[in-house]
Amino acid sequence: MKLLVTGGAGFIGSAVIRHIIQHSQDAVVNVDKLTYAGNLESLTAISDSSRYRFEHVDICDRVALDKVFADHQPDVVMHLAAESHVDRSIDGPADFIQTNIVGTYQLLEAARAYWLNLDQQRKPCFRFHHISTDEVYGDLPHPSDCALAAEQLFTEQTPYAPSSPYSASKASSDHLVRAWQRTYGLPTIITNCSNNYGPYHFPEKLIPLVILNALEGKPLPIYGTGDQIRDWLYVEDHARALYTVIRQGRVGATYNIGGHNEKQNIEVVRSICALLDELAPASDRHLTAADGSPLTHYASLLTHVADRPGHDRRYAIDASKIQQELNWVPTETFESGLRKTVQWYLENLAWCQRVQDGSYQRQRLGAQQ
Numbered sequence: 183m184k185l186l187v188t189g190g191a192g193f194i195g196s197a198v199i200r201h202i203i204q205h206s207q208d209a210v211v212n213v214d215k216l217t218y219a220g221n222l223e224s225l226t227a228i229s230d231s232s233r234y235r236f237e238h239v240d241i242c243d244r245v246a247l248d249k250v251f252a253d254h255q256p257d258v259v260m261h262l263a264a265e266s267h268v269d270r271s272i273d274g275p276a277d278f279i280q281t282n283i284v285g286t287y288q289l290l291e292a293a294r295a296y297w298l299n300l301d302q303q304r305k306p307c308f309r310f311h312h313i314s315t316d317e318v319y320g321d322l323p324h325p326s327d328c329a330l331a332a333e334q335l336f337t338e339q340t341p342y343a344p345s346s347p348y349s350a351s352k353a354s355s356d357h358l359v360r361a362w363q364r365t366y367g368l369p370t371i372i373t374n375c376s377n378n379y380g381p382y383h384f385p386e387k388l389i390p391l392v393i394l395n396a397l398e399g400k401p402l403p404i405y406g407t408g409d410q411i412r413d414w415l416y417v418e419d420h421a422r423a424l425y426t427v428i429r430q431g432r433v434g435a436t437y438n439i440g441g442h443n444e445k446q447n448i449e450v451v452r453s454i455c456a457l458l459d460e461l462a463p464a465s466d467r468h469l470t471a472a473d474g475s476p477l478t479h480y481a482s483l484l485t486h487v488a489d490r491p492g493h494d495r496r497y498a499i500d501a502s503k504i505q506q507e508l509n510w511v512p513t514e515t516f517e518s519g520l521r522k523t524v525q526w527y528l529e530n531l532a533w534c535q536r537v538q539d540g541s542y543q544r545q546r547l548g549a550q551q
């Protein structure tokens with residue numbers, strides 16, 4: 183099988199490509215514009231493989247997309263390319279509208295034109311897999327507001343109610359994909375996943391940001407009280423889920439993917455601090471606290487800042503459909519995955535340095551009301 187993966191130089195896309203090249207005989211063509219979030223260095227483990235190709239292409243460029251389809255003749259498309267950071271979408275929604283909505287439209291049209299011309303043997307096997315987020319569902323009741331909150335989870339039937347420009351643009355792209363299946367018969371599948379974490383995560387997202395700030399003795403920003411709940415999934419479990427869906431998923435279906443790991447943001451930050459206290463003690467790094475005294479515990483760097491406008495309070499996924507239909511379950515617990523993640527960042531500080539090219543220095547984004 184040859185897979186066309188968009189956004190393969192990003193956090194999840196690179197995990198998907200590493201998984202496919204390392205665990206199968208399939209071939210991959212990676213279509214990526216290489217925005218600030220795309221780093222080919224995340225693919226060095228597999229970039230020498232004869233089964234891997236890279237195309238430096240913007241998914242909004244229909245002419246370039248047609249050429250990629252014609253040149254590489256893929257069997258399936260896995261569409262991950264997107265603008266993905268909520269705070270950035272608040273500061274500047276235009277790129278999100280362009281890539282996430284217009285880019286998905288261009289890719290759907292390029293895929294449809296290609297699929298229509300496939301021969302009768304290949305046409306029924308073609309798949310367009312759209313990778314989306316649980317943020318399209320809006321937020322769920324929080325245990326502090328509602329006694330029965332824990333029983334309420336996002337299912338594949340939950341109505342869409344996105345809160346941020348990011349999630350609204352992803353919701354729009356999901357609607358386009360569903361419409362292209364209903365109207366044109368394009369064989370599509372959609373997956374909606376919860377928050378991912380793990381190696382090669384760009385340092386603007388919560389977990390790598392906290393690890394890197396802590397190691398430099400900088401404040402660890404907590405939005406509001408930090409009681410927002412996310413359902414965390416280790417990125418390699420997500421990559422395995424996506425590869426399962428592209429091979430075994432039903433055309434027209436949606437699958438929710440989650441890790442059964444509901445954690446408050448503040449708990450996540452405290453867990454990272456505890457791991458760093460064990461693996462890279464502040465005293466060994468000669469760090470000082472804000473008052474100039476020696477830093478003894480990373481948790482003393484926790485700093486509450488004004489909450490994000492429109493911040494969703496709780497996400498939690500019911501992943502029983504993918505478990506029952508496709509036999510997928512996550513293998514990492516939050517504790518095992520977080521330990522691996524912290525260890526990876528400690529061993530790959532040079533990667534972190536290189537991907538921050540000067541345009542982003544871990545400053546606060548998306549604070550405007």
Ligand SMILES: NC(=O)c1ccc[n+]([C@@H]2O[C@H](COP(=O)([O-])OP(=O)(O)OC[C@H]3O[C@@H](n4cnc5c(N)ncnc54)[C@H](O)[C@@H]3O)[C@@H](O)[C@H]2O)c1
Pocket residue numbers: 188189190191192193194195213214215216217218219220221239240241242261262263264265266267281285313314315316352374375376377378379384
């Ligand atoms: N990170 C998460 O927790 C999470 C959870 C659920 C779903 N998702 C979805 O998974 C997908 C991947 O997320 P991620 O965290 O890896 O994102 P990311 O920001 O790390 O990577 C996005 C990739 O897309 C590329 N890209 C952006 N605009 C492009 C364009 N116009 N043309 C071609 N390439 C372009 C970037 O260069 C980058 O390599 C996204 O669609 C996102 O909505 C992410």
